[in-house]
Amino acid sequence: MPEAQAAMAVEFELNGAPVEATVEPQTPLIDMLRERFGLTGTKRSCDVQVCGACTVLLDGAPVSSCTVPAFEARGRAVLTVEGFAADEGSSPLIEAFVNNAAFQCGFCTPGMLLAAKSLLDADPAPSEDAIKDYMRGNVCRCTGYKKIVEAVHEAAEASR
Amino acid sequence: MTTREFKTVGTAVRRVDADDKLSGRAQFTGDLQVPGMAFCKLVTSPLPHARITRVDASRARALPGVYAVLTAAELVNMETHYGSDKKDRPVIAMNKVRFQGEPVAAVAAVDLATAEAAVELVEVEYEELPTVTGIDEALAEAGEPVHDSNFCHEYGYEWGDVDAAFRECDRIFEDTFEFPMVYHYAMEPHTCIASYEPDRIRLWTSAQHPFLVQAEIARLFGRQLDQVQVVVPFVGGGYGSKSYTKIEPLVTALSREAGRPVRLALSVDEAMRTVRRHAARGTIRTGVMNDGTIVARECTGYVDTGGYTDNGVRVTERFGDRMPGPYSLANVRVKTYGLFTNSTPAGSYRSIGGPQAIWVCESQIDVIAHELGIDPFEFRVKNIVSQGEEVRRGKRPLEGDMEFALRKVADEFGWDSWTPGPTPPGVKRGIGFACGVTNSGASPTSTSIVRLHADGSATIYMGSAEMGQGSRSVMAQIAAEEMRIPYEKVRVVASDTSAVPWDRSTGSSRSTTLMGLAIHDAAVDVRTQVLDLAAEHFEAFPEEIEAEDGRASFKGETITFSQLVRNMFGGSGGELIGRGYVTSKHASGKLRQDPVFWEVSIGAAEVEVDTATGEVRLLRYYSISDPGKAINPKQVEGQDEGAAMQAIGHTLFEEMLYEDGQLLNPNLVDYRVPVFTDLPDEFETVLIESGNGPGPYGAKGVGEGGIVCVAPAVANAVFNATGVRISTLPLTPERVWRALHDAGKAVD
Numbered sequence: 001m002p003e004a005q006a007a008m009a010v011e012f013e014l015n016g017a018p019v020e021a022t023v024e025p026q027t028p029l030i031d032m033l034r035e036r037f038g039l040t041g042t043k044r045s046c047d048v049q050v051c052g053a054c055t056v057l058l059d060g061a062p063v064s065s066c067t068v069p070a071f072e073a074r075g076r077a078v079l080t081v082e083g084f085a086a087d088e089g090s091s092p093l094i095e096a097f098v099n100n101a102a103f104q105c106g107f108c109t110p111g112m113l114l115a116a117k118s119l120l121d122a123d124p125a126p127s128e129d130a131i132k133d134y135m136r137g138n139v140c141r142c143t144g145y146k147k148i149v150e151a152v153h154e155a156a157e158a159s160r
Numbered sequence: 161m162t163t164r165e166f167k168t169v170g171t172a173v174r175r176v177d178a179d180d181k182l183s184g185r186a187q188f189t190g191d192l193q194v195p196g197m198a199f200c201k202l203v204t205s206p207l208p209h210a211r212i213t214r215v216d217a218s219r220a221r222a223l224p225g226v227y228a229v230l231t232a233a234e235l236v237n238m239e240t241h242y243g244s245d246k247k248d249r250p251v252i253a254m255n256k257v258r259f260q261g262e263p264v265a266a267v268a269a270v271d272l273a274t275a276e277a278a279v280e281l282v283e284v285e286y287e288e289l290p291t292v293t294g295i296d297e298a299l300a301e302a303g304e305p306v307h308d309s310n311f312c313h314e315y316g317y318e319w320g321d322v323d324a325a326f327r328e329c330d331r332i333f334e335d336t337f338e339f340p341m342v343y344h345y346a347m348e349p350h351t352c353i354a355s356y357e358p359d360r361i362r363l364w365t366s367a368q369h370p371f372l373v374q375a376e377i378a379r380l381f382g383r384q385l386d387q388v389q390v391v392v393p394f395v396g397g398g399y400g401s402k403s404y405t406k407i408e409p410l411v412t413a414l415s416r417e418a419g420r421p422v423r424l425a426l427s428v429d430e431a432m433r434t435v436r437r438h439a440a441r442g443t444i445r446t447g448v449m450n451d452g453t454i455v456a457r458e459c460t461g462y463v464d465t466g467g468y469t470d471n472g473v474r475v476t477e478r479f480g481d482r483m484p485g486p487y488s489l490a491n492v493r494v495k496t497y498g499l500f501t502n503s504t505p506a507g508s509y510r511s512i513g514g515p516q517a518i519w520v521c522e523s524q525i526d527v528i529a530h531e532l533g534i535d536p537f538e539f540r541v542k543n544i545v546s547q548g549e550e551v552r553r554g555k556r557p558l559e560g561d562m563e564f565a566l567r568k569v570a571d572e573f574g575w576d577s578w579t580p581g582p583t584p585p586g587v588k589r590g591i592g593f594a595c596g597v598t599n600s601g602a603s604p605t606s607t608s609i610v611r612l613h614a615d616g617s618a619t620i621y622m623g624s625a626e627m628g629q630g631s632r633s634v635m636a637q638i639a640a641e642e643m644r645i646p647y648e649k650v651r652v653v654a655s656d657t658s659a660v661p662w663d664r665s666t667g668s669s670r671s672t673t674l675m676g677l678a679i680h681d682a683a684v685d686v687r688t689q690v691l692d693l694a695a696e697h698f699e700a701f702p703e704e705i706e707a708e709d710g711r712a713s714f715k716g717e718t719i720t721f722s723q724l725v726r727n728m729f730g731g732s733g734g735e736l737i738g739r740g741y742v743t744s745k746h747a748s749g750k751l752r753q754d755p756v757f758w759e760v761s762i763g764a765a766e767v768e769v770d771t772a773t774g775e776v777r778l779l780r781y782y783s784i785s786d787p788g789k790a791i792n793p794k795q796v797e798g799q800d801e802g803a804a805m806q807a808i809g810h811t812l813f814e815e816m817l818y819e820d821g822q823l824l825n826p827n828l829v830d831y832r833v834p835v836f837t838d839l840p841d842e843f844e845t846v847l848i849e850s851g852n853g854p855g856p857y858g859a860k861g862v863g864e865g866g867i868v869c870v871a872p873a874v875a876n877a878v879f880n881a882t883g884v885r886i887s888t889l890p891l892t893p894e895r896v897w898r899a900l901h902d903a904g905k906a907v908d
Contacts, residue, residue, distance in 0.1 A: 040191035041184020043396070045347045046428050050828040053347055081184035094182045098174055101794035104802065105628030106181030107188065107347040107396030132836040139828075141347055141397050142628040144801030145839045147794075 012073040015039075015083025023070040030054045030065035032073075033080060041081035041110045045139075052138030055111030056080050062118045062137070081110035084117060092158040093117060093151075102151035104142030112138050116152045125156055167709075168637045168647040169857060172794040175633040176652055177394070177626060186394045189351040189366045190425050197353060197421040198227050200414055201275035202430065203265035203282045205257035208293075208502035208821025209306070210286035212255055217265055220281040225274035228417035229282065230266040235413065239380045244372070244404040245473040248307065249505070251380065251409040257286070258306050258467030259503050260821055261433025266410055268418040291502045291821035295441050295462045298499035306500035312465050313476045313498035319553045320491030325456035329447030333531065335524045338888040339516040339871075340815035341439040341464065344509055345833050346627075348396020349431040354411040355421035360387045361412060362421075366395050368402045368625050369665040374657045376405040377412055385657075392655035395627035399806065400508030401435050402627070403667050404471065429826045436816055437509035438463040438475050438498075442483055442520030447491075452534045454543045456491035459483040461520070463506070463513065465498045470507035472498040478599070479513030481552060485521035486562055486597040487543040492553075502821040508667060510803060511759075511864035514598045515810065515871060518761070522594035522872035523887065526879060536876065537575055537593050541566055544595075551597055556753040558597060559852040559860075560760050565784055566595060572846050573764040573782040580881075586772045586907040589779075590881025594763045594872035600861050601756025602668035604746065607661040608678035610639055610738040612686045614729070616710045616722035617649040620679055623663025624671045625655045629863060630795040631671045635679045637791055638856055642683030643690075644707040645721065661739075669759055669861025672791060673854060674751075678740035680856040685738030693724040750854055757853050757860040760786045762846075763804075763869030767877040772907040774897025776812060776878055780842040781870065788853025788860040796862055800845040803866030809834045811871040813890050 011020045014037065021036045033039045033056065042065055045053040049064040056065045057079040058072070084090050093116055096102070103109040112135070119126055119134040126134065131152050132145075140148060180186035217229035232240075232254040240254065241247045253264045265282045269275035290303030298310040326332060352365040361383060367373045370390040378388045395402060407424055415422040426434060440463045447456040461479050465472030480496035529539035545551050547561040570576070570593070580589040609621040620639045624631045636650040643650075653659055655666075663675060691702040694712035697719055698705065706713045710721050725734050744752045766780040785800040813832050817824040825831040845866070853860025871889055878896065879885050884903045886896060900906035 039184070040187070043188075043347070044190070045349070045396075046828040048827055048829050051347060085183035097182055098178045099172075101172070101175075101798045103178075103181055103628075104630065104798060105347070105397045106177065106186050106394060109181050110184050113182065132839060136835045136837045139345075139347065139833060139835060141345055141399070141806065141833065142802045143798055144803075144805035144843070145834075145836050146801050146843050147798060149836070149839070 008071055010071050010074045012075060013077040015080060025069065025071065027070045028066055029056065029068045029070045029073060032070040033065060039080045039082050043107055043110060050139070052111045052115060053108050055114050055138060057114050057118055060118060060121060062115050079114065081113055084114060093155040096151040096155035096158065100147045100151040100154060102143060102148045108138060108140045112140060112148060119152065120156055120159065124159060128153065166641060169641045169791050172792060173633060173637055173647050175630055176636050177632060188348055188394050188396050189353065189364050190348065192353060192364055192393065194353050194355060194421045197423050198268040198270065198418050199272045199275050200411065200422050200424040201267050201272065201279045202263045203279050203284065204433065205253065205260060205262045205264050207257060207286050207288055208260040209289040209291045210257050211289065212253060212257060212264065212284065213287050214285040215265060216283040220267060220278040223274065223278045223281060225270040226278045227268045227420060228414060230414040230417050234417055238382065242376050242380060242405055242409050243469055244471060246469040249468040251413050259433065259505065260823060261430065261504065262467065263410060266414050268414050268422045293501060293818055293821055295464050295499060298464065298501050306467060306502060310500045311497060312469050312500050313473045315477045315480045316495040318493040322456050322458055322491045322493040325491040326447045329455045330450045332445060332447050333524065333528050334443065334445045335527055336441065336443040336887065337520040337523050339440040339519050340810065340889050342437045342810045342814045343432050343816055343831060344399045344401035346397030346399060346401045349426040349428055350402060350407050350434055351425040352407050352411045353421055353423045354408065354415040356412055356415040360389065362389045363408055363412065364391045364393060365408055366402050367392050367408065368395065368398045368627060368667055369404060370625060370655045370657050371623055371662050372665060373405050373408050377408060380409055381412065389658040392625045395625050398627035399510045400512065400667060403508040403665065406434055428828060432816065432823065432826045433504050435470065435507040436504045438465055438506040438516065440479060440516035442517065444483065444520055444524045446524060446528060448528060448532065452532055452539055452542050454487055454489060457484045457489055458493045461496040463498050463516065464501050464503065466501055466503040466505040468505040470505040471512060472506060475506065475512045479517050481599055482514050482517035482596065483521055485525065486545050486551065486595055488545050488549060503818055510806065510867045511598055514596065514864065514868045515807060518594065518596035518868045519871045519889065522596065522869065523875055526876040527885060537570055540593065540595060551758060555599065556755055556758070558758050560758065560786055560850050562760065565760055565762055565786065565848060568848060569762045569764055569782055569784050569846050575764065586770060588769045588771060588881040589766065590877045590879070591764065591766045592873045592876025592880055594869035594876060596761045596868045597758045598761065598864060598868060599755035600669045600759040600864060601673060602670045603664045604674055604742060604744050604751035604756050606663045606674045606678040606742045608675065608682045608740045609661050610679065610682035610686050612643060612721060612725065612736040614722060614725045614733050614735055616645060616720055618643060618645060619651045619653055621653050621660040622675055622679060623655060623660050624675045625666040627666065629671065629799060630792060631675065634672050634791050634795070635675060638676055638679050639683045642680055643686050645710045669863045670756065672859055673756060673861050674742050676856045676859060677746060678742045681740030682738040685740065686736050689736045690721050690724060693728055694719065697724060697727070759861060759865045760784060761865035761868035763873035765873040765877045767874055767881060769878055769881045769896065771882065771900055771905060774893035774900060776874065776891050776896055778808060778840045778874060781840045782844045782846060783866050784846045784848065785862050785865060786848045786850050787862045788855060789849055789851055789857040790847060791859055793847065796847060797845045799863040800866040801843065803863060804870055805834050807867040807870035808838055811874045811890060813892055815890055
């Protein structure tokens with residue numbers, strides 16, 4: 001058996017609500033979210049911080065939850081796609097993804113939405129190049145990206 | 161069809177899976193919890209080619225928390241091998257391993273950490289064998305072959321008098337081009353949960369072809385079809401990587417050993433050792449007259465299918481079918497060979513054999529045009545196959561108008577008026593063109609059921625897997641249109657073999673055409689029943705009834721479908737059931753000819769080449785998509801753009817690198833796929849709706865065409881910019897710089 005590591009308690013804010021979990025030091029954030037809290041919207045794919053499928057927002061900034069230890073959430077705010085979608089403010093982005101066919105298989109979509117939200121929070125009127133640069137850490141294999149760029153652009157317009 | 165205006169067909173409806181997929185609620189196989197399930201980790205071979213001399217799993221089995229370890233010794237009271245065309249793949253390696261990463265043992269344990277610990281305790285000893293890497297080593301047949309020989313499959317056809325044509329033509333060109341091994345990277349790596357139970361086997365799996373998996377599992381474990389349930393939740397990208405049967409037999413066998421459900425979720429590293437696209441080499445001899453008429457083509461090709469056949473038979477054949485290109489050819493000879501090597505087995509990948517074939521075909525067309533001093537676009541138009549002409553002798557004539565399509569793309573791209581414009585020193589610009597037609601549609605066999613409920617809503621049942629292509633929405637559109645009810649009232653039940661009727665597969669761009677016809681017919685069946693009920697109600701003939709928006713009307717009187725159904729069953733409940741069967745006999749045999757349809761592919765590219773670094777930047781790319789009828793236009797564009805973007809990867813940087821049978825780049829850091837910043841400044845799909853497909857409303861498949869022409873269009877543009885022809889993909893800066901340097905055209 002792997003050597004047992006000291007479990008640690010982590011208190012943090014998850015999708016707006018205070019929560020607490022006991023995790024091992026090596027537990028990645030994604031495992032805590034999916035297994036302890038049942039938030040399976042966060043997806044695991046490349047495991048090396050390249051693809052962005054596991055993107056969640058930590059105090060508003062996108063992180064790869066596959067490589068961030070769960071204890072890093074201590075005292076901070078974690079937003080997953082479930083929390084994002086439940087918030088009324090998310091509707092311009094969600095509707096823009098629908099209108100522009102900016103998703104297909106949907107596996108990258110949770111991470112894609114959160115990356116786009118974080119971009120628009122920082123820059124409400126991003127240029128096309130700014131969208132491409134900011135989102136380059138999120139891979140999509142279905143859409144060819146063009147329609148996602150258009151969706152982010154439309155969401156920015158709609159929020160103005 | 162009638163002159164009635166469409167209500168939902170042809171519109172960009174809200175996808176039926178939008179709310180699930182934009183909220184995190186969409187469930188993929190890896191999101192499911194099956195009570196009591198164990199977790200699997202694989203023991204894989206570190207060697208690419210070796211005899212297995214000893215496997216000892218006793219220490220692993222003794223570890224607390226381990227339920228079972230599967231090795232070849234446990235493959236008793238069952239069939240041991242599977243495969244779509246050749247059943248040469250053992251459920252788990254037996255006697256010999258044929259590629260690095262092949263599973264040799266599989267552990268089921270209480271959790272992943274325990275399974276990982278147990279993997280370390282499985283002892284395997286090997287006797288190493290010489291490795292067969294790549295097409296040349298496979299052909300040399302030195303050392304022990306991968307199977308009985310290194311030849312997996314041989315294919316060929318011929319028409320006309322090829323030898324006479326070569327004797328009589330003005331010039332003969334012969335060129336060879338190479339296409340790399342590439343990986344699909346569906347973002348959801350293969351995942352499967354299997355539950356082997358006394359009276360049934362249940363599987364939840366990321367599979368494109370649920371009914372082919374069902375049949376394979378039933379055969380392997382000696383069960384009836386009704387005892388095997390395959391459920392395919394949302395699939396996180398397929399592109400062919402999840403076609404046929406992959407990890408399902410292994411997980412089912414392990415579940416049998418463990419006596420409980422078992423879940424296996426592959427990593428990207430493991431998925432890259434599960435399936436890939438065939439590397440290929442093609443040589444074409446082309447005989448031409450000085451006026452630019454092509455008189456003969458002789459194509460010889462090899463594809464590298466890796467350690468097992470997987471889809472190697474069909475890929476060998478399609479590579480051969482597609483290599484001569486979309487030209488009017490009086491004399492053709494084709495020979496293609498599938499070869500085994502010690503590498504990941506190669507299977508289906510979006511347009512099987514297509515990008516490889518058209519890379520060879522269209523690169524050479526450009527070589528010839530240049531040598532003859534003819535504009536490469538005009539050279540193509542001069543020789544292009546005509547509408548209604550047999551592209552391949554004995555097969556379905558081409559239903560589309562290629563010349564029209566070529567001119568349309570050239571026109572929108574601005575081919576004739578293009579000039580390089582000013583560029584910085586050392587930077588060159590150029591344009592390139594490519595075209596192809598690919599035989600698509602797979603087998604014309606699908607079935608469906610449609611139920612109209614007592615409240616006027618409906619549920620449709622289909623075997624197609626939803627892997628992003630949007631088939632659930634398109635089928636809901638067709639069903640709503642034909643039942644004359646609103647799109648919003650249609651629910652879709654899909655890809656559960658215990659609930660939905662049989663379908664062959666989800667691939668080869670076939671679903672909209674073939675499942676579309678099955679859904680169409682089932683919905684028409686329901687409508688016919690509704691009209692009969694309404695005729696009875698109004699004491700009229702069915703032809704006199706108007707049906708729209710869930711209501712039937714006659715001479716100003718109206719009754720809802722709901723009321724008609726309730727009346728029929730004399731109460732509050734009841735329903736109407738429609739069915740659709742699609743076989744080759746459908747519609748007086750219009751699907752009998754092979755292929756089901758020809759998918760058109762055209763690409764025009766503008767590139768910038770930095771002659772100091774060899775970097776190629778794709779500035780503009782224009783593609784075409786002819787869905788016959790675009791049932792959902794945005795989704796059609798999305799299919800084309802997605803396919804073209806995947807092709808940008810294999811054109812510019814993607815390649816699985818093998819050295820002595822070892823995969824050098826089994827992760828996404830070292831194997832780079834396209835990201836947002838690889839998007840060309842202009843990236844356009846030219847949509848034409850020719851209306852001549854065999855599917856509903858003249859529709860035909862799309863989704864593969866966009867991947868076919870990018871590589872040759874880009875390489876032809878690089879040639880146009882620099883005068884240097886590169887015959888091997890991908891066009892990495894190093895490869896381009898070396899080619900420029902060798903030609904004395906690099907800036908040093």
